[in-house]
Amino acid sequence: AQTVTQSQPEMSVQEAETVTLSCTYDTSESNYYLFWYKQPPSRQMILVIRQEAYKQQNATENRFSVNFQKAAKSFSLKISDSQLGDTAMYFCAFIHPGGYQKVTFGTGTKLQVIP
């Protein structure tokens, strides 16, 4: 079974600074997808960024980028130039190709951006 571990329950960062959220996962699959979701106080789950395991290049979406280390099974999220609107829970998630599509989530990291 796949597992996703986020070891930082809470983090804080000063506005305009950079912060990195950690995520590790365990799988025996070689092809899979990884995601970071953001959940602001509104509860809405919003996709931040995705990474396909067969792609070596790290994904980037504006201020958000990942450091994908396949051998180490690590998938960290870097937020640059942090903004107050980045305050949210962040969930790392994993999905592998299979007969059905099931997303496994980590326990989340609560990020607070401080003015």
Added chain:
Amino acid sequence: NAGVTQTPKFQVLKTGQSMTLQCAQDMNHNSMYWYRQDPGMGLRLIYYSASEGTTDKGEVPNGYNVSRLNKREFSLRLESAAPSQTSVYFCASSDTPQKNTEAFFGQGTRLTVV
């Protein structure tokens, strides 16, 4: 473009009462899911439906039943609510398994069982 719509957004039940959470998606997705979110535990899969007419148990199915009414709708039923089922419930949908796109979520239902 509504995406995934869940109703209700909030609900308070007494222990032993039953209720059904409704979910509908307008993206023509094959797969639909029900998750529950509890503090410190992330999102845990209750049930999922890979396609119309099929449903399967996830990690925490006990105390729940589901119905995939058609391609658009996937409901979650609590037959006899218990305080342990106090949680935030999310419905989600995604494209076919072969396409491996991300899941799109509803806005959640905050359920309190007293």
